[in-house]
Amino acid sequence: MGLFDGIKIRKAIMHQQKGDLAQARAAYEELYSQGVNLCAYMLPWAVMLLREGGEENYKKAKEVLVKAQKASDLTPERRKELVLDFAVACFKLGEGEKAVELLERQHQKSPSGDTYGALGYIYVAQGDADKALAFNEQAVDYDDEDPVALDNLAQTYYRLLGDKEKALEYFTKAHEYKESQIDTLWFLSRYDLEKGDTKAAIEKLEKAANGRFSPLNYKTKAEIEQELATLRG
Secondary structure: OOHHHHHHHHHHHHHHHHOOHHHHHHHHHHHHHOOOOOHHHHHHHHHHHHHHOOHHHHHHHHHHHHHHOOOOOOOHHHHHHHHHHHHHHHHHOOOHHHHHHHHHHHHHHOOOHHHHHHHHHHHHHHOOHHHHHHHHHHHHHHOOOOHHHHHHHHHHHHHHOOOHHHHHHHHHHHHHHOOOOHHHHHHHHHHHHHOOOHHHHHHHHHHHHOOOOOOOOOOOHHHHHHHHHHHHO
């Protein structure tokens, strides 16, 4: 990596971290168009694209990540991140089987909270109750303080098994470990509404709407904001 490339990359990442996504995108695209093939900026760029969402962004993330496989600074840890993000892009583009295959292969090699979280969510989304339950129980055994694993298990009970009482137990635990977790807040707001406590539901949804969304959230920012508008009347 040349000196000037390094400076450009650091500036681009700083823009991204500050939320100046337009400037970050412009800097990343300039580096990319100049043929700079380095994970140092390609991986954070892919994450930005995935978080922004939309078919074109998902396709661009896949393209960037494919090229990043040839990057000179690709380390084993960066490869894990690359595979995870590539699988998420595949999932969002309707390539669920490919996403699961990639994640399962990586999980078998090196189980982690990240693979437990991504696979656990995708299994729920695919509707396989038995597989989702077994895997997400295993994920909670792996780390019983991981809010993502707890939320995935809660969603398994809520969405696939129809056991809202058991689901609430795990949503509550997930919330204790991470009060800002978007999906947990969404589902807890459902319980508030069932009790007729619209105010409490709105408070949770307002917090969720200000969260940092990922492509593996159950609800998008727009959907939560629409729900808020409905509840506020």
